[in-house]
Amino acid sequence: xxxxxxxxxxxxAAAVQRxxxxxxxxxxxxxxTAIVETLANYEAKGELGxxxxxxxxxxxxxxxxxxxxxxxxRVFTATASHGLAYMHEVIHxxxxxRVPVVMVNVNRAIGAPWCLDPDQGDxxxxxxxGWMQIYCSGAQEVFDTVLQAYVLSESLLLPCLVVFDGFYxxxxxxxxxxxxxEKTLEFVGEKRxxxxxxxxxxxxxxxLTTGDNQILLVRNRHESMIKALDLFKQVNKxxxxxxxxxxxxxxxxxxxxSKTVFVAAGSTVxxxxxxxxxxxxxxxxxxxxxxxxxxxxxxxxxxxxDVERVIVVDRNCSIGMGGIFSQELKAALYNMENPPIVxxxxxxxxxxxxxxxxxxxLETTAEGKNADQKWGVDVR
Amino acid sequence: xxxxxxxIDSEMLYSGHNAxxxxxxxxxxxxxxxxxxxNLAIVLTASCWSIISGMPPLTALKxxxxxxxxxxxxxxxxxxxRGLNAAGHxxxxxxxxxxxxxxxxxxxxxxxxxxxxxxxxxxxxxxxxAYMNTGMQTSSATPFGARTATAPYPLFKAGQKKDIMQxxxxxxxxxxxxxxxxxxxxxxxxxxxxxxxxxFRFIHILSPCPPGWGTESSDTIHLSRLAVSTGFFPLYExxxxxTWKMTHYQGEKKTPxxxxxxxxxxxxxxxxxxxxxxxxxxxxxxxxxxxxxxTSPSE
Ligand SMILES: Cc1ncc(C[n+]2csc(CCOP(=O)(O)OP(=O)(O)O)c2C)c(N)n1
Ligand code: SF4
Ligand SMILES: [Mg+2]
Numbered sequence: 179x180x181x182x183x184x185x186x187x188x189x190x191a192a193a194v195q196r197x198x199x200x201x202x203x204x205x206x207x208x209x210x211t212a213i214v215e216t217l218a219n220y221e222a223k224g225e226l227g228x229x230x231x232x233x234x235x236x237x238x239x240x241x242x243x244x245x246x247x248x249x250x251x252r253v254f255t256a257t258a259s260h261g262l263a264y265m266h267e268v269i270h271x272x273x274x275x276r277v278p279v280v281m282v283n284v285n286r287a288i289g290a291p292w293c294l295d296p297d298q299g300d301x302x303x304x305x306x307x308g309w310m311q312i313y314c315s316g317a318q319e320v321f322d323t324v325l326q327a328y329v330l331s332e333s334l335l336l337p338c339l340v341v342f343d344g345f346y347x348x349x350x351x352x353x354x355x356x357x358x359x360e361k362t363l364e365f366v367g368e369k370r371x372x373x374x375x376x377x378x379x380x381x382x383x384x385x386l387t388t389g390d391n392q393i394l395l396v397r398n399r400h401e402s403m404i405k406a407l408d409l410f411k412q413v414n415k416x417x418x419x420x421x422x423x424x425x426x427x428x429x430x431x432x433x434x435x436s437k438t439v440f441v442a443a444g445s446t447v448x449x450x451x452x453x454x455x456x457x458x459x460x461x462x463x464x465x466x467x468x469x470x471x472x473x474x475x476x477x478x479x480x481x482x483x484d485v486e487r488v489i490v491v492d493r494n495c496s497i498g499m500g501g502i503f504s505q506e507l508k509a510a511l512y513n514m515e516n517p518p519i520v521x522x523x524x525x526x527x528x529x530x531x532x533x534x535x536x537x538x539x540l541e542t543t544a545e546g547k548n549a550d551q552k553w554g555v556d557v558r
Numbered sequence: 559x560x561x562x563x564x565x566i567d568s569e570m571l572y573s574g575h576n577a578x579x580x581x582x583x584x585x586x587x588x589x590x591x592x593x594x595x596x597n598l599a600i601v602l603t604a605s606c607w608s609i610i611s612g613m614p615p616l617t618a619l620k621x622x623x624x625x626x627x628x629x630x631x632x633x634x635x636x637x638x639x640r641g642l643n644a645a646g647h648x649x650x651x652x653x654x655x656x657x658x659x660x661x662x663x664x665x666x667x668x669x670x671x672x673x674x675x676x677x678x679x680x681x682x683x684x685x686x687x688a689y690m691n692t693g694m695q696t697s698s699a700t701p702f703g704a705r706t707a708t709a710p711y712p713l714f715k716a717g718q719k720k721d722i723m724q725x726x727x728x729x730x731x732x733x734x735x736x737x738x739x740x741x742x743x744x745x746x747x748x749x750x751x752x753x754x755x756x757x758f759r760f761i762h763i764l765s766p767c768p769p770g771w772g773t774e775s776s777d778t779i780h781l782s783r784l785a786v787s788t789g790f791f792p793l794y795e796x797x798x799x800x801t802w803k804m805t806h807y808q809g810e811k812k813t814p815x816x817x818x819x820x821x822x823x824x825x826x827x828x829x830x831x832x833x834x835x836x837x838x839x840x841x842x843x844x845x846x847x848x849x850x851x852x853t854s855p856s857e
Contacts, residue, residue, distance in 0.1 A: 229640050375638055
């Protein structure tokens, strides 16, 4: 094993360099910039192994990836916040066109006003676009997930968004095991998809269709996406064989007798994991995969441990409704016989999760008006 | 010259496409695919051509067509060309096809980015001088004085048509040219010339639109010819942004613009004063063009 001290951004770039990409299209935005700069450095040293293009906008970056992937290329781009929002039209288009694009989004709040902190509202705003979404809690996970994303994306012909928090992950360094490129290339493998644009083949790709046909295409996309839940397990089994590590869509640390479980996605997972020994009767669930939504796995974990209280850490807020992860979880619990109560800890704006906050939230009860929504600013 | 007399190889536009009778845009693409085919890939953005190309699995063209979001054509073209290169299809000509809206307006940023990077494809703008797909709304390519669905009588398009050729020349791209459907031989030689060049190439094709312009479908060629003879749409080419050359020059004596304008219902309510203003503008543009041609460095 070869460990390197890498930031989350560098780990993402290292994975892209080892995934055998044909084209990287790049546009900078804080806190994602280090990813495209690291890739540009690979390119400068002749080590990228593919084409690198600095385009004039995020919209152009993803549109360029769309065109290249349609012509059969393995592609990558990365963005954050306003960049992701700016891409929105093409984000939908890539999924509808069934091109396997892998993109990293580094969470950052969206203005107004300008804010650089890691609110998750950017990626969550793209929830319904037909992209897989995987949330990482550290640099190693980022590296591994980017590699896995190519396998998932190319197998299912659906684009995949790999997400992690700005600064907490993008800018902090940890020891990351970076395997030999030979091995990572073998893991990712030959391209699993066929080019759509083939010279000499007169096909009319993604032109006008009817609602009657569109519903079939949407259903097909939905069914393909659901397959990612199983495929994620297979991919991780294979990954384990190669690199002796693996991940689950829903990971958990729930000591026996836990009455309360925190549910989190992204870097807050690691904060809670660290605090867990000091939190009485508490467990932790990491929601790694957000699309497709692993509802059954989540319910199974909660049911198996007889959990009474769930506190969802939402570094986001769907204004007028509440934390998005908690809303999704509540919907998933609807079919449970004895669902736990669900409370929401809102860190919208991207505020830090502190150990004190976790203790204070645990001390509050879930009774009273709006008691199920606690704003981070009130409990720190 | 008649289309069947052209030396160019084969027909790539199927009959049964969805264009209106007399559609200049359909003719333009018929000529261009004949000239550039058969090893072609077309990136097609939202426009009348999204409809003309047919409803998949049907297709109107004998080459692959990749549809893309309205503002994205310039960037998708970059991706397709680079992707085809990666797949070993370096010899395929990539054409990005957009209307005036997809070029002058919403697509300008992507096109400018691609032109500045000197991406290796041909950007073809078929210019029918309005958003026709959505029903003849004003674009920045709509000429001064025209009535549109967003400038209904007594309103009219107030500003001048954006000078896209100067914008493209300012990018210093290897090749840019104007063309129109009444001059297929001129269009063909420009396309063939463009095809032999590497880098970003831009072809601006004036394409009369009978329902949008308020003309008979049988008048398309006549109007296209008038656009040239009045000096409203001169035929020329620009190499490397600096060498300007007329490719069709009928001498200083131009047909009065009024003949062109009064043949189209979109200019029906244009009074004499505005016609004179537009005539003045056309004369001025013409003089500027002649100046550029006269002072162009020779190769
Ligand atoms: C982002 C976006 N805005 C608006 C539209 C609607 N739309 C489709 S085609 C079109 C006009 C196209 O005009 P032009 O490029 O001149 O091509 P034409 O229809 O005249 O051939 C518009 C406004 C769209 N598809 N996407
Ligand atoms: S509206 Fe005009 S440009 Fe569109 S298909 Fe009809 S004639 Fe052609
Ligand atoms: Mg138009």
